[in-house]
Amino acid sequence: MAVGKEIRKKIKSIKNTQKITRAMEMVAASKMRKAQDRMFASRPYSEKIRNVISHLAHAHPEYKHPYLVAREQVKRVGFIVITTDRGLCGGLNANALKTAVAAMREWQEKKVEVDLCTIGQKGTSFLSRFGVNIVSTATHLGDAPLIADLIGTIKVMLDAYTEGRIDRLFLVSSEFVNTMTQRPRVDQLLPIAAEEPAEELKHHWDYIYEPEAKPVLDQLLTRYVESLVYQGVVENVACEQAARMVAMKAASDNAGTLIDDLQLAYNKARQAAITQEISEIVAGAAAV
Amino acid sequence: MAMTIHVDIVSAEEEIYSGTAEMVFAPAADGEVGILPRHAPLLTTLKPGEVRVKPADGGEEQFIYVSGGILEVQPHVVTILSDTAIRAKDLDEAAALEAKKRAEAALQEKAGEMELAEAARELAEAIAQLRTIQDMRKKKGL
Numbered sequence: 001m002a003v004g005k006e007i008r009k010k011i012k013s014i015k016n017t018q019k020i021t022r023a024m025e026m027v028a029a030s031k032m033r034k035a036q037d038r039m040f041a042s043r044p045y046s047e048k049i050r051n052v053i054s055h056l057a058h059a060h061p062e063y064k065h066p067y068l069v070a071r072e073q074v075k076r077v078g079f080i081v082i083t084t085d086r087g088l089c090g091g092l093n094a095n096a097l098k099t100a101v102a103a104m105r106e107w108q109e110k111k112v113e114v115d116l117c118t119i120g121q122k123g124t125s126f127l128s129r130f131g132v133n134i135v136s137t138a139t140h141l142g143d144a145p146l147i148a149d150l151i152g153t154i155k156v157m158l159d160a161y162t163e164g165r166i167d168r169l170f171l172v173s174s175e176f177v178n179t180m181t182q183r184p185r186v187d188q189l190l191p192i193a194a195e196e197p198a199e200e201l202k203h204h205w206d207y208i209y210e211p212e213a214k215p216v217l218d219q220l221l222t223r224y225v226e227s228l229v230y231q232g233v234v235e236n237v238a239c240e241q242a243a244r245m246v247a248m249k250a251a252s253d254n255a256g257t258l259i260d261d262l263q264l265a266y267n268k269a270r271q272a273a274i275t276q277e278i279s280e281i282v283a284g285a286a287a288v
Numbered sequence: 289m290a291m292t293i294h295v296d297i298v299s300a301e302e303e304i305y306s307g308t309a310e311m312v313f314a315p316a317a318d319g320e321v322g323i324l325p326r327h328a329p330l331l332t333t334l335k336p337g338e339v340r341v342k343p344a345d346g347g348e349e350q351f352i353y354v355s356g357g358i359l360e361v362q363p364h365v366v367t368i369l370s371d372t373a374i375r376a377k378d379l380d381e382a383a384a385l386e387a388k389k390r391a392e393a394a395l396q397e398k399a400g401e402m403e404l405a406e407a408a409r410e411l412a413e414a415i416a417q418l419r420t421i422q423d424m425r426k427k428k429g430l
Contacts, residue, residue, distance in 0.1 A: 044303040048296055048367050052360045056331075117387075124394045136387035137394050147300045147372055152383025159384065207360075210318050210332035219333050220358050223369060227300050 003273040007266040011259055018255035024088070025248035031143060032179070032241035038144065039176065039231075039238045046227045053192060053224055056217075059206045063213040067221045070191045071167045076113045078135075078157050078166040079104060080189070082173040082232050083123030084240040085140055090247035092174060092182055092239055093122045099184035100172040104132065115166055117157050119150070119233060135160070143237060147230045154226050161190050169225075173232035174239040180246060182239040189225050291325040292344040297352055299370040305341065305352055312366050313340040314359050321359075323366055330361040339368060 057068065081100045083093045100123075104114045116132050118124040121139045128134060136156035141149055160166045169190035175183045209216050295312055297305040312323045315337030323330075334357045341350040357370040 038301075041302040042300055044296070044306075045298040045300045045369065048298050049369055052331075052358075052367060052369070055329075055360075055362070059329075118391075118394075124391075128395050134391045134395060136384070137390040138387060139390070148383075151380055152385070152387040155380055155384040156387055205329060207329045207331040210316055210321075210330065216331050216333055216358070220331070220369075223300075223358065223371075230300050 004266045004269040007262055007269065011262045011266065014255050014259050014262070018252055018259070021248045021251040021255065025245055025252060028241045028245035028248060032238060032245055035143065035234070035238040035241050036176075039234045042227075042231055042234050046231050049220075049224050049227055052220065056207070056220070057192075062206075063217065065214075065217045065221055066162060067190055067192050067225075074112055074167040076115060076166045077107050078115045078117065078160060078169040078190075080117045080119065080154070080157060080169070080171045080229060080232075081123045081127065082171070082229075082236045083118070083120035083126075084236065085121040086240075087122065088247060089240050089244040092243040093120075093126075095182075096172060096174050096184040097123060097126055099186060100127075101130065103170065103172065103186050115157075115160060117153055119153065119229075120236070141233065145230070145233045145237065147226060150226065150229055150233065154229050155222075158190075158222060158225060171229060171232055174236050176235050176238045176242065179242045182243055187228070189228060192221065192224065293323065293325040293327075293364055293366055295341055295366045295368075297339065297341075297354075297368040297370060299357075299372045301372050304370060305350065307341070308344040309341045309366075310344055311342045313338075314368065315339070315354075316359060323361055326363050327361050327366075329363070330359070332359050333357070334359055334368070334370075 079100060081096070083096055087093070104116075107114055114132050116127060116134045117136045118127055118134060119138045119141070124134070124137050124139060136153045138150060138153040157166070157169055161169055168188065171187045171189050173185065173187070175185050177183055292308040292310060293312065295305065295307060295309045296303075310324075314321055314323070315335045317333045317335055320337075321330075321332070334354055336355045337353075339352045339354055341352070343350065352370075354368065354370040355372070357368060360367040360369070
């Protein structure tokens, strides 16, 4: 019986798709655990280095590092935009890019030019069409990004700041709130905005610098910016897996309802065909 | 009770050591330093080498390898921010150049990639149209 052949075919193809989305969901779920662990593992460093920076901001160094001094006039700003390499993770990249574009527009309206550094394939291909100046890129960092892969990309921006080509540096990344929620956000990296230090440190003091203040501060502040970007990248991986898990779960559920509907349509068509056949036979028998 | 000092050794990718100690040795840029409790505030860079921590509970001395980093000393806290990657000025420079090149390549690829995406879209449309025509023919034939 050739009833509903198309429907059967369609059900089969949706079932295959569902198998894929379900597999992706499970893979993302297990990867998310690891990504979250990695995110938490990198936190102590950024906390410790932030402490040191806030001590430093309150010490009275004879040498003021350019990263700590805000420039009055802003002619050009830099953005570091973190996105994922792969798609199928819901609105994660779209949201981050929307935030990035909005922030850049704001500066462009003030006649300030924008330099870009993109981390992740999605942002690179989207923003290269957007017509802004991309000065450095890092892609294919994988699930366990290494800080070594980011050093060069960040250094381009830091050098630009030191040489005065850009006057502010921002980081656009996704914040991992929980599995269901990831929020895009924009942070200022340079100049470094230090927090208020603890009360007991408020007297006049300074570090002993070895060998000298400049190289030590150079290294420390570079590491600080790198650690912030690294933290953003690791967090982005956790966001990616969580978003993908949720998106794939929704896709699997949708495939399920679609299959149910089609199954119903198929059964109805089959029943109608049988009824028709019977009535034809009955009518034929009556005619004889 | 002997005076102790709190030691934290962290790298960007993980926490390495945390505990109280009697004394800490670290390979500072100008030679090895030994830090005792109530040391003056100090900020220094580290060379690749070994950090030794003498735990306060009299346990065995801990050896931790660092490939450079930063040492911060506050009177009762020692923080070592260890590097995970081997760092040198030339290496960093090379990495920066590479990142720039990637950006240029991405921008140049733009045209090619766009054309490819466009072509793929047109192809998909053409296939869909063909399929519709075939379906219609089949239905008419039946």
